[in-house]
Amino acid sequence: MMAIIDILPSNLSGNVMELGCGWGHLIPMLREKYPDNKIEFWERSPIPATFTRVVYGIDVKRKDFFDANFSNAELIICYLFPGAMKRIETDIIPQLPKGCWVLTHTFSLSGRKPVQVIKADDLYKTPVYLYQIL
Template identity: 70%
Template structure:
């Protein structure tokens, strides 16, 4: 009982601190991601805010020879993802990271974080880097491709690419 309370308390604390909880990507949105994800990626594969790790299998399936870099600040989902998917999860603030070697970034972040991605991360990205988001778009960019998930909300999946 105490463990469940500590786990719940940790998730609530980090949700309030970060402005969003570790929300899983639904299976229908994951299906859309499988259909839109780029084939040709030359740099590192990076998931920003991996939460419970539901996108890790898609990334591994699509890019079996590439190392996936996962980031999650909330400790319980990070530990879960690391244990279940046997992947290193960085618990640092990804806004302080260097993305010069990125080839593909995938994220499901709240609108405020998406604004920061546009301002702070995208300028670091190499030409041709792919960015995939869902639910929340990059407001100052035009996607290369969009797809609507076949779910209740018709969730949008957005694929962007930095200029070549």
């Protein structure tokens, strides 16, 4: 978790979107880092979405984030399986505004060079990638 805090960009003015928020582990950190930004949390799985909604008192969007509006996005965060990451590359990246940041955990975006890569302080030294859409 500390690796993600360390790599998050500062001074954002647009929306933050966590695609697949699961059990909500990043919610407190994102709220603290971006108190003035609109943050959207997306999770299709009903049990984690309900848990997150109840524990953190937030609106979790239970829709397919591939249908989301990314026009005001300034930071996208995703920790998804490789098949979904490929769809992020083909379906979402082309919609993102110039300058938008994309943070991925574990799985990189193929064919793109990250601005920064750090290793988490966990057993696996899990990589966290930060990209910027140019």
